[in-house]
Structure formats: structure tokens, C-alpha cells
Amino acid sequence: MMKNKVISADQAIALVRDGDVLCTTGFVQSCIPExxxxxxxxxxxxxxxxxxxxxxxxxxxxxxxxLGTGRxxxxxxxxRVIAANFGRMPKVAKAAQENKIQGYNLPQGIIxxxxxxxxxxxxxxxxxxxxxxxxxxxxxxxxxxxxxTEDIVKLEVIxxxxxxxxxxxxxxxxxxxxxxADPSGNLSMEKEALTLDCLAQAMAAHNNGGVVIAQVExxxxxxxxxxxxxxxxxxxxxAVVVAESPELHRMNYGVMYDPSLSGEIRxxxxxxxxxxxxxxxxxxxxxxxELPINGAINLGVGAPDGVASVAAxxxxxxxxxxxxxxxxxGGVLAGGSSFGSSANAHSILDxxxxxxxxxGGGLDLTCLGMAECDEHGNVNTxxxxxxxxxxxxxxxxxxxxxxxxxxxxxxxxxLEVNIAxxxxxxxxxxxxxxxxxxxxxxxxxxxxxxxxxxxVIYVTERCVFQLTPEGLELIEVAPGIDIEKHILANxxxxxxxxxxxxxxxxxxxxxxxxxxxxxxxLKLSERINYDPDRNILFANLEGxxxxxxxxxxxxxxxxxxxxxxxxxxxxxxxxxxxxxxxDDLYDDYAELIQYMAENHYxxxxxxxxxxxxxxxxxxxxxxxxxxxxxxxxxxxVHDMMTTQSKK
Numbered sequence: 001m002m003k004n005k006v007i008s009a010d011q012a013i014a015l016v017r018d019g020d021v022l023c024t025t026g027f028v029q030s031c032i033p034e035x036x037x038x039x040x041x042x043x044x045x046x047x048x049x050x051x052x053x054x055x056x057x058x059x060x061x062x063x064x065x066x067l068g069t070g071r072x073x074x075x076x077x078x079x080r081v082i083a084a085n086f087g088r089m090p091k092v093a094k095a096a097q098e099n100k101i102q103g104y105n106l107p108q109g110i111i112x113x114x115x116x117x118x119x120x121x122x123x124x125x126x127x128x129x130x131x132x133x134x135x136x137x138x139x140x141x142x143x144x145x146x147x148x149t150e151d152i153v154k155l156e157v158i159x160x161x162x163x164x165x166x167x168x169x170x171x172x173x174x175x176x177x178x179x180x181a182d183p184s185g186n187l188s189m190e191k192e193a194l195t196l197d198c199l200a201q202a203m204a205a206h207n208n209g210g211v212v213i214a215q216v217e218x219x220x221x222x223x224x225x226x227x228x229x230x231x232x233x234x235x236x237x238x239a240v241v242v243a244e245s246p247e248l249h250r251m252n253y254g255v256m257y258d259p260s261l262s263g264e265i266r267x268x269x270x271x272x273x274x275x276x277x278x279x280x281x282x283x284x285x286x287x288x289x290e291l292p293i294n295g296a297i298n299l300g301v302g303a304p305d306g307v308a309s310v311a312a313x314x315x316x317x318x319x320x321x322x323x324x325x326x327x328x329x330g331g332v333l334a335g336g337s338s339f340g341s342s343a344n345a346h347s348i349l350d351x352x353x354x355x356x357x358x359x360g361g362g363l364d365l366t367c368l369g370m371a372e373c374d375e376h377g378n379v380n381t382x383x384x385x386x387x388x389x390x391x392x393x394x395x396x397x398x399x400x401x402x403x404x405x406x407x408x409x410x411x412x413x414x415l416e417v418n419i420a421x422x423x424x425x426x427x428x429x430x431x432x433x434x435x436x437x438x439x440x441x442x443x444x445x446x447x448x449x450x451x452x453x454x455x456v457i458y459v460t461e462r463c464v465f466q467l468t469p470e471g472l473e474l475i476e477v478a479p480g481i482d483i484e485k486h487i488l489a490n491x492x493x494x495x496x497x498x499x500x501x502x503x504x505x506x507x508x509x510x511x512x513x514x515x516x517x518x519x520x521x522l523k524l525s526e527r528i529n530y531d532p533d534r535n536i537l538f539a540n541l542e543g544x545x546x547x548x549x550x551x552x553x554x555x556x557x558x559x560x561x562x563x564x565x566x567x568x569x570x571x572x573x574x575x576x577x578x579x580x581x582x583d584d585l586y587d588d589y590a591e592l593i594q595y596m597a598e599n600h601y602x603x604x605x606x607x608x609x610x611x612x613x614x615x616x617x618x619x620x621x622x623x624x625x626x627x628x629x630x631x632x633x634x635x636x637v638h639d640m641m642t643t644q645s646k647k
């Protein structure tokens with residue numbers, strides 16, 4: 001006979017013992033088992049038990065005002081916290097900062113995947129995620145205070161390569177959430193926005209001899225949930241709790257239920273509100289120029305989430321696949337209290353599976369925020385201004401995406417701008433500088449990124465930087481902005497400055513930018529000009545990005561078409577200033593150069609003021625036995641061609 005596992009919240013929480021390791025589900029403001037958190041808080045306030053719990057969680061689960069895990073701040077309730085985000089439970093963060101509890105801030109994807117390590121009886125997880133950041137034992141090992149002494153992150157060298165080993169912490173109690181349960185504890189999630197790590201958490205606790213408590217909205221008849229709809233089987237579940245009030249089982253704190261976020265229905269999204277042309281939209285517009293057509297994309301919170309709105313306004317959304325670290329694939333990314341979910345999603349994966357995709361290099365681009373940035377290109381989003389915010393999925397995502405865009409205002413706190421006639425005017429400068437000599441904490445390592453030739457740019461409302469092995473280089477300046485007055489005077493260091501170009505004027509006009517043509521490389525033909533008198537084919541690839549092999553194919557077609565129109569072999573001059581090529585595509589690009597040299601060119605001259613670009617191009621050309629020399633500027637090319645013409 002099947003056991004009836006349905007009990008009250010108080011009865012379920014009575015199963016938690018002093019000193020237990022407890023994990024809970026939830027992502028930001030979504031999918032939080034609020035009724036269980038309420039019962040745990042109530043029991044502790046009434047009985048002072050359970051005490052000295054270890055709390056493990058991925059993303060923050062709360063409203064930052066006391067709901068969710070914020071309810072667990074009471075002194076004595078927690079002894080230790082292992083979390084990716086502390087910003088959703090500020091009182092718990094304060095206790096950690098004051099050395100009242102032990103604390104570790106680890107990457108969200110690492111914690112998510114450690115649940116699987118626990119479930120399968122493994123001691124932990126090897127990963128490159130976190131190398132050369134504050135998670136690296138050489139930079140603190142993820143400890144948030146001085147009372148935290150145990151090393152749960154170790155540096156290991158295997159076959160000459162550095163890895164981090166993250167120790168798994170066995171779990172005693174898992175608090176999870178679903179929509180429906182039968183009396184035996186089989187769980188389905190038909191009205192949930194996300195599935196997160198519920199299955200892995202349940203397995204981890206069950207296989208450790210622990211307790212799995214599931215909060216649900218309703219009880220259904222035995223056998224009424226289709227087998228493929230069961231997300232957590234009853235064999236893993238010890239107790240089922242029906243939320244006493246709908247308020248304790250909201251989809252998220254801002255939305256009672258939105259069927260478009262759970263995939264029950266699809267809704268029209270053409271009417272998405274247009275962003276006002278302000279500094280936030282300027283940043284989002286410039287970042288949108290980096291979007292890879294047919295690529296997989298992740299957007300962070302803050303300035304980056306405006307990119308989705310710009311993409312919709314420019315009607316390029318159907319040609320992109322937006323994803324969230326919480327597991328949503330495709331559709332229109334939700335913001336606000338619904339952040340992490342997606343309307344009209346193509347699929348919703350478990351969070352740990354999504355991080356498999358991210359860690360393995362599946363992302364073509366991520367656009368993330370930045371609180372601080374220094375001269376080495378390091379970025380801090382985890383601990384600054386006296387706040388312990390946490391890294392969330394920032395490290396997992398930024399270290400493994402094929403290309404990274406950091407986006408945010410140049411200064412913070414009170415910045416006011418005016419945009420008119422295609423120009424930017426700084427009306428009032430922000431109180432705080434973001435570009436500092438050294439970041440307080442390294443959440444993103446510029447050195448690590450350049451070591452693997454990861455393309456990285458930093459987009460603000462007034463300028464754009466790119467990461468080079470020598471540090472940050474100023475590459476674009478907004479129209480109306482004075483470099484000395486508006487940029488250098490508001491930084492704690494001087495960036496590399498060679499030949500910055502103006503930011504695209506279209507960004508500063510309150511009208512469509514024709515972004516589709518830009519992203520599809522439909523304007524490549526406009527970048528190629530032929531001088532019949534000198535028989536020179538000039539290709540201006542300044543600011544052009546090579547994100548996928550089809551970009552190279554598009555350039556090949558445009559060059560061949562121009563050469564055929566010329567009617568003879570040509571001398572080529574190529575401007576690579578500001579050109580960015582994904583690291584794994586340099587050889588393909590060199591193959592294009594080889595093809596053109598063998599079939600269409602008489603001579604080839606190319607130049608770039610970027611030492612990094614010259615180095616990478618020279619390496620790729622040398623491997624193919626081609627002349628590797630790249631000039632530093634157009635003047636050198638002109639002098640060389642003048643000399644040749646006199647011979």
C-alpha cells in the first residue's frame with residue numbers, strides 16, 4: 001500500500017535537527033518554498049531549534065527585504081552559509097560580514113553541479129571556473145570573513161594544467177518546490193517558471209540518508225501525473241506540504257501566476273514597450289551590436305537586460321536564442337521579479353544542466369554588469385562599497401562565454417545625461433568612479449581572459465574599452481564627449497589610447513538603427529572599395545566582429561564579388577583596426593587570406609594599431625606559411641606602396 005506523505009508544514013520542519021546541512025531551492029524571486037521558510041522561522045523563534053544549521057543555496061532566494069532565505073537571519077539559527085548570492089538576504093550577509101557566522105561565496109553553477117556530486121557520492125567537483133578570481137585559494141578561496149577557516153576549494157595541477165577542486169558538503173535536508181504531488185510524493189511542475197535543481201537536491205539528501213520536504217500547491221490522485229511529467233519521483237520525497245495560503249506559493253513575489261512563463265500558453269510579444277533614449281538605452285544599443293545571429297546569449301541584470309528590449313525593437317529577436325542560467329532557453333527574457341524565467345520559452349532545463357552547457361563553452365556571448373573595473377580589465381560585482389553581494393552565476397558565465405560584453409554607466413550615483421542631435425552631453429557626473437586603480441575583489445580576471453584570448457569589451461554610455469594583454473584600451477568615444485574632460489578625468493588610471501573611433505552615431509538618435517543589416521553583415525559591400533587607377537581593393541574592417549565561421553564566409557563572398565567586378569587580380573589593403581576575431585576562428589580567417597592570395601590578389605597589405613590583433617594574426621598566418629607581417633597603421637602601408645610604385 002502506498003504511503004501518504006502529506007503532512008503540515010510544522011510537522012515537516014520538525015524533521016530538521018540541530019546542526020543539519022540544509023539546502024533550499026529558488027532563483028532570485030521565483031520558485032521559492034515560502035511556506036517552508038515561514039515554518040522554519042516560526043519554529044526557531046518559538047523553540048530556539050533547530051540551531052547551527054549550514055545553509056547551501058545557489059542564486060539568492062528572496063526579495064532582499066526579509067522574505068525567502070531572508071527569514072533565516074535570526075542569531076543562532078545559522079552557523080554557516082555556502083551561497084552564490086548574499087544580496088537577497090542582507091541580514092544574513094551582515095552577520096557574515098560581522099563574523100557572526102561562517103560564510104563561503106562560490107559560483108552559482110559550481111554549487112548547482114555540486115548537488116549532483118553529492119547525489120552520486122563523489123567527494124566534489126573539478127572545474128576551471130573560478131581560477132584567478134577571489135574563489136581561487138591563492139586569492140581567498142571564496143571565504144567571506146576571518147572566522148571561516150576550512151578550505152573547501154583547493155588548487156590542483158593535473159597534466160600540467162591548473163584546476164580548482166570544490167569539496168562537496170553532504171546534505172541532510174532538502175527544501176524543494178513543485179506544483180502538484182500525489183500522496184506518494186511524485187512531483188510535477190506544470191505551473192512553475194523553472195525546475196532549477198530540485199531533482200539533484202532531492203537525490204543528494206536522500207542518498208545521504210537525509211530528509212526531502214516538498215512544498216506544493218495541490219494534491220492530485222495516485223497515478224494521475226504522467227510518468228514523463230514527474231520531475232521528482234516519490235521514492236526521493238519524505239514529506240509533502242501543501243501551502244496553506246496562495247500567497248506562500250506565488251510564481252514569484254511580483255506575480256501570482258503567469259502561464260506564459262510556465263509554458264502553458266504563448267503570448268504575443270510584439271507590443272513590448274520601447275525604451276526611453278537615456279544612458280541605459282545607449283549602453284544596451286551599443287552592446288546589441290555585438291549580438292551573434294543564431295547564437296546562444298546570456299544577459300545579466302541591470303544595464304544588460306536592456307539589450308533584450310533593443311533586440312525586440314530592432315526586430316532581431318527571432319534570429320537570437322536568449323538563455324538564462326536558471327534554465328530557460330529561447331523566448332523573451334523576463335525582468336523584474338520574474339528575472340530568470342522567459343515568456344514563450346522553447347524549453348526549460350534543470351539549472352545544473354544549463355551550467356553544463358555554459359561551462360562547456362556553449363554560450364556565444366554574454367552581456368553582464370560591472371560595479372568596478374581596473375586597469376588590468378578585472379571586474380568586481382561581488383563585494384564593493386561595504387556590501388557583500390555575491391557573484392551569482394557571474395564567474396561561471398563570464399569565464400566560459402566565447403565573447404563577453406561588460407555593460408554599465410561610466411560613473412555611478414546621480415549621473416545625468418542629455419542626448420540630442422546625435423550627441424551625448426554629461427549634465428551631472430556620478431558621485432562614484434567605476435574605473436578604479438584596483439578592484440576590491442576580482443570576480444572576473446582580465447589576465448585569465450587574455451591568457452585564453454577571450455574577446456572582451458566594456459561598454460559605457462560615453463565610451464567603449466577592449467581588453468588587451470597590456471590592459472584596457474579605449475577604442476570608441478561617444479559623439480560630444482571630450483576624452484580628457486569626460487573620460488580620463490573620471491578614471492583612476494589612464495587606459496591605452498591608440499586611435500579611438502567614434503561610437504556609431506545611430507546609437508544616439510531616437511530612431512531605428514537598422515541593426516539587422518549590421519548583424520547580418522549585409523553592409524559588408526559598403527566596406528569594400530576598388531580604385532581602378534591604382535588597382536587597389538581596400539577593405540575597411542574597422543570595428544567588424546568575427547563571431548562565427550559564417551561571418552568569414554560572408555566576407556569571402558563580398559571580396560570575391562568585388563575582385564570579379566574589377567576584372568583582374570588586385571592589390572589589397574585591409575584595415576583591421578578595432579576588428580575582433582573569436583579565438584577559435586583565427587585559423588579560418590587565415591585560410592580566407594590564403595585563398596584570396598592564391599586566387600585573387602597580386603599583393604596584400606594589412607594593418608592594425610592593436611598589438612594583440614597583430615600578434616594573433618601573425619601566429620595564424622605563420623602556421624599556414626603566409627607572410628606574417630602586419631603594419632601598425634595606414635601611413636606605413638602608404639609609404640611601402642609608394643616605394644614599390646617608384647621601383
